Amino acid sequence: MLNFEKKGDGPETLVLLHGFMENISIWNDLEIHLSKDFTLLKIDLPGHGQSEIISEVHTMELMAEEVKKTLDSQKLEKVHLLGHSMGGYTSLAFAEKYPQSLKSLTLFFSTYFPDDEEKKKLRIKSxxxxxxxxxxxxxxxxxxxxxxxxxxxxxxKIEIATAIALSTNNLGALACVKGMVERTNKKHVLENLEAKILIIAGKHDNAVKTNVMINALPDRTNIKSYILDCGHNGHWEKPSICAEIINTELLHNMPKNLIL
Known part of the structure; x- marks a missing residue:
């Protein structure tokens, strides 16, 4: 079972999946701004935080299955799911496997595109x-x-993020890098998912081709996107703005495709 922590007692459950070389502590700045209407379920992905390594290769699909087991253990049938970076890749795999379990899907400084060949080579070299x-x-x-x-x-914040990265099990990180190399294009998930889809991206994100991704989004009424004046880590760089978007968008409605 994956390590997890619950905060709050709101009627809506928001599941938070961290990114590569992160753990559940990355959400500390963000969660103090999140609405009282949410119960937060923060999960350590395999090989990160206090969750064990479960395979030599942690594919996004394998990690999504472990997330589903965690939700099942808490008797959660339908949730809001938000994933940062690698957590977003895992969330897409979850949405593909278990679409009926989602009220919403949020890609938080993440992408539905796979690695291009150059990035795959860099990962393999690492x-x-x-x-x-x-x-x-x-x-x-x-x-x-x-x-x-x-x-x-x-x-x-950079010092905090570095300390968290250094606390990661290197073999857990390696298993996830190998899994990220195997990622496939998940645009079809956004084209077919009936749940609300929210994209929060950074103008200065060096890990995601933000403009390319936003411009290629399917033209569907259930998809909304926001570009913030920050890098890859909105939870540390712009926590209050990110929380305002999450609270309002997942619980109400906001205008489509804003640049903040």
Missing amino acids: YRIIQEAFPTYARAGVPNLFNPNERDILEG
Whole structure:
């Protein structure tokens, strides 16, 4: 069973899935802004936080199955699901497998596109350094995920993110990198899912091709997207704005496709 933590007692359950080299503690800044109408279920994905490694390769589908087992253990039949980065990839796999279990799907600084060939090659090249020099890998990668125009302001958050990354089991990280290489295009999930779909993206996100992704979104009334003036980590860079969008969008309605 995956490690998880519940906060709040609202009537709507919002499941939060963190990204690569993260854990459930990344949501601390965001959750204090989230509506009292939510019960938050924060889950450590396999090989991260206090959840064990379950395979040599953690595919997004395998992790989605583990998330479903966690929801079943809590007798949760239908939830709002939000995933950051790799958590978004897992959320897409979950939506493909268990669409009837979703009230909404939020891609939080994530994408439905697979890795291109160049990124796959970079991930494969990283296998050895993750195994042999993981601290170097983590320290080099984390700062690049924040808005480069606000590095001085975000220095404290970068330090927190780096510490969380360094606490990750390197073999758990390796299993997830191998799983991310195997990802396929999930645009068809957005084309077919009946639940509400929310996209929150960053203008300065170096990990996601934000404009390409937003411009290629299916033209459906159940999909809304927002581009914020930040990097890859809205939960640390713009927590109050992100929470306002989540609260209002998932519980009410907002105008479509805003740039904030």
